Amino acid sequence: MRPSNLRGDCPINGKMKPSSGPVIGLEEKSCSSLVETNSDSGLWDDGKKRVKIMRKMSSLKHKMLTAYCSAVIGILAVIVIAVSWQLSDSISHQTKLLSKNMGEQTxxxxxxxxxxxxxxxxxxxxxxxxxxxxxxxxxxxxxxxxxxxxxxxxxxxxxxxxxxxxxxxxxxxxxxxxxxxxxxxxxxxxxxxxxxxxxxxxxxxxxxxxxxxxxxxxxxxxxxxxxxxxxxxxxxxxxxxxxxxxxxxxxxxxxxxxxxxxxxxxxxxxxxxxxxxxxxxxxxxxxxxxxxxxxxxxxxxxxxxxxxxxxxxxxxxxxxxxxxxxxxxxxxxxxxxxxxxxxxxxxxxxxxxxxxxxxxxxxxxxxxEELIEAQKTIISNSVRTKSVVQRWLFGIGIAALFIFVMVSFVITRSITRPISDAVARLKEGEGDLTIRLETSSRDEVGELARWFNVFIERLQTIIRDIAKDTGTLTKSSAELSEISRQMTVSAEHASGKANTVATAAQEMSSNMSSVAAAAEQASTNTHMIASSAEEMAASIHEIAQNSEKARTITGVAAEQAKSSAARVGELGKAAQEIRKVTETITVISDRTNLLALNATIEAARAGEAGRGFAVVANEIKELARQTAGATGEIRNRIQGIQDSIGGTIADMENVPRVMGEVNEIVSAIAAAVEEQSVTTREIAANVAQASSGIQEVTHNVSQNSSVAVEIAKEISEVNQSANEMTNSSSQVSLSAQELSRVAVQLKGVVEQFRVDP
Known part of the structure; x- marks a missing residue:
């Protein structure tokens, strides 16, 4: 799929706005305002996202505490219900046995x-x-x-x-x-x-x-x-x-x-x-x-x-x-x-x-009724005993819940504190790529911090290289603008000389009837034409040299733009590698969740002896789920960086295209200059011929008249070529301005990051 910038599209409000013109016809105001808005907000200055992350951290602690408390309450409820049911069943069974025994005894x-x-x-x-x-x-x-x-x-x-x-x-x-x-x-x-x-x-x-x-x-x-x-x-x-x-x-x-x-x-x-x-x-x-x-x-x-x-x-x-x-x-x-x-x-x-x-x-x-009364007494005593046992169970359950809540709070804090510290450091960084997360922990959080530091190091290197290439690109665009200005001045000078030659040719044609009488004047005019032709040849030679120099500079700029695009591509690959790491962590979380599920099944098979292990397994499963959630958040961040890199790559890929167009224009100018050189040489030859034939003016009046017409025609072509060269120089100037604007945008993006301590 071809990038949108190749056809002059600008992403505005989530949609692509088509442009019928070339690259220099982009909606500059909309794109500039969009870049300006992104520069103002920054990748790391999104307050709402930071608040959302902090809220998620707080919510994680609350969820863990809620999960622990719910597990304890559920276990205690199951124990109380099971004991109560078993007690009721035992009391009912004992009552039946006592009733039966009492009947037999009676x-x-x-x-x-x-x-x-x-x-x-x-x-x-x-x-x-x-x-x-x-x-x-x-x-x-x-x-x-x-x-x-x-x-x-x-x-x-x-x-x-x-x-x-x-x-x-x-x-x-x-x-x-x-x-x-x-x-x-x-x-x-x-x-x-x-x-x-x-x-x-x-x-x-x-x-x-x-x-x-x-x-x-x-x-x-x-x-x-x-x-x-x-x-x-x-x-x-x-x-x-x-x-x-x-x-x-x-x-x-x-x-x-x-x-x-x-x-x-x-x-x-x-x-x-x-x-x-x-x-x-x-x-x-x-x-x-x-x-x-x-x-x-x-x-x-x-x-x-x-x-x-x-x-x-x-x-x-x-x-x-x-x-x-x-x-x-x-x-x-x-x-x-x-x-x-x-x-x-x-x-x-x-x-x-x-x-x-x-x-x-x-x-x-x-x-x-005596037997019934005795049975009622037995049942009443049994119910009273059941109530006492239930009250004891309730009291023990409340005490156990309180102790477990305190222990769960300590465990939850030990789990969420490293994540909170990491988020706080990222919040303080504000795009500072020199900050590193603590990697002293040996758990999944420490592993995540280590891989994140690796990603930041690669990103820091890539951003530093892009910053250097951006300076080079800015310098090249300035040189290209200067060359375009010199080409414009030379073209205007050549156009003036061509007008002068045309005027002289017209005068020569109008005075052809009095050539003999104005031979001296013709000689002077011929000398003037020769001088103008020499000056025009010198101007054309200078234009050719400047065109070749501009062609060389645009080639260098195109190579540098390709190098920058390659480095940005490396940045995208690095982000993709980090994404693979997050996917690996997600797989580890899923496997941890599967192991926790297997541990829960084994604990259920163990019965009463595995109840505590079942609780720990449920906690591990919940931690795995939270780790997967945090990994998903990092994946979303990396996806945002990849989207930004994609836009940058599109802009960088646009630079070689612009350089190519400039190179084509310079090549056209060189071709036109070559044609003008040939024409100028012909003019010089004709002027020399005119100088040598002044002595034969009488005999060559008709020949001089045709030569004068030809000179006027060729001078008109020279004037037209000079105008075309002026237009081409204007296009080169506009392309240089577009290149400078892209360099400024890229510099604004790079300046959002701090890469040096």
């Missing part, structure tokens, strides 16, 4: 309480057995039966039942006939049904066979008795509206004096209203209990509603499915159901008769 406790209830029933069974053993083995029993002393036997039975808290005692003969009973008013016929109910004949046979030392003397039973039988035994008030009861029974053989069976004693305890022991169990364990016959309880404890002694048993009714499930189980069953308006965690076990039939249900439970 079931075990309830099962233990169920065993306590079984033990209470077994103790009651032992009391009944003890009463039976006491009655059957006491001698008074056999004696009273043998002597038919029913009253004494009844009193004995009553005393025995009171001693062991047994509800009833029945004495039968060996055939099952009732002999005495407690309660006293028991219906004998109905009471004898008890004998048949438990198949006492089989029991007596067993007692007979087991009369040895290794066989028991009593047999225990648990039976279900219906309501009519219990009423016959005077237990109507104990069963109420229920369909019967569950009775603990123990039978024993009454021997005679020889040890043979004489009768049978049956003692029993009704589990209906077995409330007192169950209340004691409630007071001791806090567990409610109930003994069910079908779906209603026959005894219970702990279900006091509002402190009352009695509870509506309909409120204690249970679902038949619960009984069915318990009966189907071989052991105990855990259930949750509502009794008397409260929800209970319960454990139930069936009550089996002597023949293995399920006749009732034992049930023990604790209120569910």
């Amino acid at each position: 079931n075990r406790v309830i099962l233990g309480h169920l065993k306590v209830l079984k033990a209470l029933i077994e103790n009651a069974q032992k009391d009944v057995r003890g009463n039976t053993e006491h009655i059957s083995q006491h001698p008074n029993t056999y004696k009273s039966m043998e002597s038919k002393q029913v009253k004494e036997l009844t009193m004995f039975l009553e005393a025995a039942c009171q001693r062991t808290d047994t509800d009833f005692a029945l004495v039968y003969d060996i055939k099952g006939k009732l002999q005495a009973s407690i309660p006293r008013g028991a219906n004998a016929l109905e009471a004898e049904k008890v004998f048949g109910l438990i198949n006492m004949q089989q029991a007596i046979s067993g007692l007979k066979e087991g009369n040895g030392a290794d066989k028991p003397a009593e047999v225990d039973f648990i039976v279900r008795m219906d309501a009519p039988l219990l009423k016959a035994l005077e237990f109507g008030d104990r069963i109420g509206t229920q369909s019967g009861g569950i009775v603990l029974v123990s039978s024993g053989m009454i021997p005679d004096d020889f040890g043979d069976p004489f009768g049978v004693c049956i003692s029993g305890k009704l589990l209906n209203h077995f409330d007192h022991p169950m209340k004691q169990m409630y007071e001791a364990t806090g567990s409610v209990s109930a003994i069910y016959l079908d779906t209603l309880p026959i005894a219970y404890g702990g279900f006091n509603e509002g402190g009352k002694e009695k509870v509506d048993i309909n409120l204690l009714r249970i679902d038949p499915e619960v009984i069915k499930t318990a009966f189907a189980s071989s052991g105990h069953v855990n259930k949750i159901f509502t009794l008397a308006g409260k929800t209970y965690l319960t454990t139930s076990a069936p009550i089996k008769s002597f023949n293995g039939e399920n006749i009732g249900l034992m049930c023990v439970g604790v209120p569910e």
